[in-house]
Amino acid sequence: MIISTKYLITGDGKTVLTDKAVYIGEDGKIGKIAPKEELLKEFPQEEVKEYGDATLLPGLMDMHAHLAYGYSQPDSFNFGAQLIMLYALQHAQAAFERGITTVRDMSSAHGVCKNLKLAEKKGFIVIPRIVHTDTGICMTGGHAWDEVEEADGPWAIRKEIRKQVRDGAEWVKILTTNREPYPEFTQEELDAAVDECHRRGIKCGVHAGTNPGIQMCIDAGFDTIEHGTFMTLDHAKQMAEKGIAWTPTIMAYTYLYKLCKENIEKNGDAPVSDPVMQKEMANYEFFEPAYKAYRDHFKEFYDTGVTVLAGTDMVMYHSPLLPLPRELQYMVEYGITPVQAIQVATSNPAKVLGVEKERGLVAEGLDADLLVVGGDLSRDITRLKDVKFVTLGGKRVFEDGIRYVGTGNMFM
Ligand SMILES: [Zn+2]
Known part of the structure; x- marks a missing residue:
């Protein structure tokens, strides 16, 4: 799967990339982060999720x-x-x-x-x-x-x-x-x-x-x-x-x-x-x-x-x-930036839980626990309310208002 968004917040508290896409490998990990055209060429058979004016960030x-x-x-x-x-x-x-x-x-x-x-x-x-x-x-x-x-x-x-x-x-x-x-x-x-x-x-x-x-x-x-x-x-x-x-x-x-x-x-x-x-x-x-x-x-x-x-x-x-999006909204209201607030809910927890080598950032080689929200989240933390797509270990668990949790992998 390739996910393409205009904005990408890595979760480190400072980095916002633009016009990048993320390729999720068969192993459920982030395989590559690169411009969309490059990924399409390299992985021509992949399903492409094109979100345009939206932000990709860690779950x-x-x-x-x-x-x-x-x-x-x-x-x-x-x-x-x-x-x-x-x-x-x-x-x-x-x-x-x-x-x-x-x-x-x-x-x-x-x-x-x-x-x-x-x-x-x-x-x-x-x-x-x-x-x-x-x-x-x-x-x-x-x-x-x-x-x-x-x-x-x-x-x-x-x-x-x-x-x-x-x-x-x-x-x-x-x-x-x-x-x-x-x-x-x-x-x-x-x-x-x-x-x-x-x-x-x-x-x-x-x-x-x-x-x-x-x-x-x-x-x-x-x-x-x-x-x-x-x-x-x-x-x-x-x-x-x-x-x-x-x-x-x-x-x-x-x-x-x-x-x-x-x-x-x-x-x-x-x-x-x-x-x-x-x-x-x-x-x-x-x-x-x-x-x-x-x-x-x-x-x-x-x-x-x-x-x-x-x-x-x-x-x-x-x-x-x-209501985590509201908690982060309070933090922004009280003075930190949206990009800093995202770190508080992604790479900071990953470090405290001791899983920073596995998740908490959008980075190659990490688990594809990913979130797409509409608009430019780096400027407007309330965009977190507009959740479009969520993956857990590379698998879709939420899309367009629907949870994909009805069956596990028991019979697969
Ligand atoms: Zn409590």
């Missing part, structure tokens, strides 16, 4: 998702092992219409992601590439305790990590702050979690949004800090220096802030009947400064050179699934 990576999150559903009691698998499947496949080809799941019900991957390997289903933790780990009564595993003390935490690694976890997720200004795990517990992961060669991310929890997580040496909502410029500098990446999840907090604000404007102090909304309204006082913290500080933190990752973390009932 996007959502670095903070919860594919199997049924807790915010009004009938969450129905979301047992069977239903949650089907929910996670449709959630994962929704990635394709957003141009997402890799998802890092940062805590889902035990075994869901592992089994999705197994089903994909067997050819039952077509899903994006998934890199996953098991369920998150918090202290007893800590953040999201009713959704994740509770563990207290270094050895209980180490034991839980060992169990999760035994059961197929590829990353570990720790949660150590909630909305309050005190940390949950002690330094000793955080240090133990990081040590247990790193000595096993596993990376670990941590939910840390408030202080002094953020500094404790930097000191412990986590690989990624999730949210970092109230981090400071000094924190960002330390993270840049220590190689700790930051997944801000601007969208999640902004969405909740706006939702609560709308509710207040519409209903005033009237009691909220929807139990899901009730829970969020209780956190309004947190969401407003959270929204402002991202808006006012994102760019100065980005400028420290800290590795920024795009993640959505949208688990609210009725919230859009994996």
Whole structure:
């Protein structure tokens, strides 16, 4: 297959090529990048996809998702092992219409992601590439305790990590702050979690949004800090220096802030009947400064050179699934360029996941996880909404509004 577009964003944060086409080889890798005429001559039998005024870029990576999150559903009691698998499947496949080809799941019900991957390997289903933790780990009564595993003390935490690694976890997720200004795990517990992961060669991310929890997580040496909502410029500098990446999840907090604000404007102090909304309204006082913290500080933190990752973390009932294009739009609104924003969702995640030699860039020899959007994305990040074509390992998974996920490769 040859894909031809006017613009090509490689994903390195700076390079935009024009009037180039990409040849995808039989092996599902990018075989050659060259002017279209040259490729047509070299590969005359190939199917040609001509998109004209459009942009080709690497498939996007959502670095903070919860594919199997049924807790915010009004009938969450129905979301047992069977239903949650089907929910996670449709959630994962929704990635394709957003141009997402890799998802890092940062805590889902035990075994869901592992089994999705197994089903994909067997050819039952077509899903994006998934890199996953098991369920998150918090202290007893800590953040999201009713959704994740509770563990207290270094050895209980180490034991839980060992169990999760035994059961197929590829990353570990720790949660150590909630909305309050005190940390949950002690330094000793955080240090133990990081040590247990790193000595096993596993990376670990941590939910840390408030202080002094953020500094404790930097000191412990986590690989990624999730949210970092109230981090400071000094924190960002330390993270840049220590190689700790930051997944801000601007969208999640902004969405909740706006939702609560709308509710207040519409209903005033009237009691909220929807139990899901009730829970969020209780956190309004947190969401407003959270929204402002991202808006006012994102760019100065980005400028420290800290590795920024795009993640959505949208688990609210009725919230859009994996709205990564909107997350990148916020980053551009707050001061970075569209081409830099694309790097945050492509080659930055690839490096943090340790797959930069396989994907994350449009470059010869890498997997053809590719995305075509209409128009010049290097000038207008909102063009990400106009997804025309997506390939995963060279195979079409989305085209003109249709997902190509109905059959796997089981019988081929
Ligand atoms: Zn999350």
